[in-house]
Amino acid sequence: MNDPIAILKRDHKEAATMLKTLAASKPGARRRSTVAKLDKALTLHMKIEESIIYPKVAELVGRDDAKEAEIEHGLVRDGLAVLDKLVDEPGFGAEVAMLTAGVKHHVKEEETEVFPELKRKLDRETLARLGDEVAKAKKTRR
Numbered sequence: 001m002n003d004p005i006a007i008l009k010r011d012h013k014e015a016a017t018m019l020k021t022l023a024a025s026k027p028g029a030r031r032r033s034t035v036a037k038l039d040k041a042l043t044l045h046m047k048i049e050e051s052i053i054y055p056k057v058a059e060l061v062g063r064d065d066a067k068e069a070e071i072e073h074g075l076v077r078d079g080l081a082v083l084d085k086l087v088d089e090p091g092f093g094a095e096v097a098m099l100t101a102g103v104k105h106h107v108k109e110e111e112t113e114v115f116p117e118l119k120r121k122l123d124r125e126t127l128a129r130l131g132d133e134v135a136k137a138k139k140t141r142r
Contacts (some may be wrong), residue, residue: 001124002131004053005115007138011045012107019100027088035087039080042103046073048137052130057114060121065114072106 018038025031050070059067079099086092117129 001128002135004127004131004134007131008049008053008115009111011041012111015045015103016100016107019096019103020095022083023093023100024073028094031092032087035083039084042076042080044138045082047092048134049073051107052133052137053118056122056126056130057118061114069106069110069114072102075102076106101120110113 015038016083017043018034020029022034022038025034050073054066054069076099079095079102082095083092083099086095122130
């Protein structure tokens, strides 16, 4: 069975690793490549959460939780845009630190509160179906 929560948690770990790499990076091609990779990965991750997971969160966990997560995704999108703009400029490190803090906050809420509550309220078949949808979306939207 594809566990949607496990898939999303793997994404969280990959994003954290890329942010850590960026925090220690110097201007240049490798930094630009990592920013592009992070942008692509987080954009896909957020689209999947918003289209597949958050509707169930709104229904079963709470509309406020889903709304807060979507607001936080907007802040991440803004941060990614600034990161791209500053990739070879002074201030890049500060933006990485701010984006990292926002992502950590968001991930902590999802992994310790929202996802466990969602998982408790889903039956096994629905969880498996959501997992299949998440896995398929990751493959087809790359």
